[in-house]
Amino acid sequence: KAGVTQTxxxxxxxxxxxxxxxxxxxxxxxxxxxxxxxxxQGLQFLFEYFSETQRNKGNFPGRFSGRQFSNSRxxxxxxxxxxxxxxxxxxxxxxxxxxxFFGEGSRLTVL
Amino acid sequence: AQSVSQHNHxxxxxxxxxxxxxxxxxxxxxxxLFWYVQYPGQHLQLLLKYFSGDPLVKGIKGFEAEFIxxxxxxxxxxxxxxxxxxxxxxxxxNWSWNNNNDMRFGAGTRLTVKP
Numbered sequence: 464k465a466g467v468t469q470t471x472x473x474x475x476x477x478x479x480x481x482x483x484x485x486x487x488x489x490x491x492x493x494x495x496x497x498x499x500x501x502x503x504q505g506l507q508f509l510f511e512y513f514s515e516t517q518r519n520k521g522n523f524p525g526r527f528s529g530r531q532f533s534n535s536r537x538x539x540x541x542x543x544x545x546x547x548x549x550x551x552x553x554x555x556x557x558x559x560x561x562x563x564f565f566g567e568g569s570r571l572t573v574l
Numbered sequence: 575a576q577s578v579s580q581h582n583h584x585x586x587x588x589x590x591x592x593x594x595x596x597x598x599x600x601x602x603x604x605x606x607l608f609w610y611v612q613y614p615g616q617h618l619q620l621l622l623k624y625f626s627g628d629p630l631v632k633g634i635k636g637f638e639a640e641f642i643x644x645x646x647x648x649x650x651x652x653x654x655x656x657x658x659x660x661x662x663x664x665x666x667x668n669w670s671w672n673n674n675n676d677m678r679f680g681a682g683t684r685l686t687v688k689p
Contacts, residue, residue, distance in 0.1 A: 496677065503583075505664060505681035519676040553618070561606040561625075561668040563677060565618040 467566035475572045481542040484569045488556030495537040500551040580680035595650040597665030607648040608666040657689045
């Protein structure tokens with residue numbers, strides 16, 4: 464059974480640009496969550512999607528957005544990038560038990 | 575708002591020493607509790623989980639955790655650590671009154687085990 468797949472794995476952007484990250488959940492998982500991981504801050508919850516609907520949102524500015532498609536794949540977008548957005552962005556999926564299965568993450572560097 | 579606190583930012587132990595990492599969460603109610611581990615260069619993996627029943631749960635690699643409801647705690651323990659346990663450990667809580675998957679994580683504890 465394939466795990467959670469995130470693309471791209473690494474990317475470098477400059478301030479003011481925008482970025483789109485993609486996540487393919489484990490087959491059968493309908494819930495996808497996104498987290499931002501930075502040193503010392505741990506994992507900060509961004510949002511969670513289920514059946515193409517955003518059910519939860521963390522405390523991030525509106526520059527951070529996401530969506531989920533009918534096949535449960537999800538994307539997140541960050542517009543007008545700032546230096547502080549440099550982080551590892553993690554996607555996790557679950558079929559409902561609450562146990563999250565994580566991808567390897569997309570490491571974003573903003574210059 | 576819901577929050578999860580991990581007491582130790584960085585723990586350094588020698589091999590064979592015992593380990594206990596603290597985790598506390600806010601609010602009561604029904605909770606699902608987890609410990610995840612992130613080995614260097616690898617993705618987050620589940621160590622153990624508690625949903626209900628026996629408050630002492632056993633996970634992989636000899637880890638265990640105890641849920642103490644009155645203290646809102648879910649501390650992770652291992653009697654004898656190995657060098658291969660060097661990793662970052664995250665406590666996570668999913669509040670069940672919220673049927674959505676809104677899992678909150680602590681800031682993590684970096685464990686360094688010296689050979």
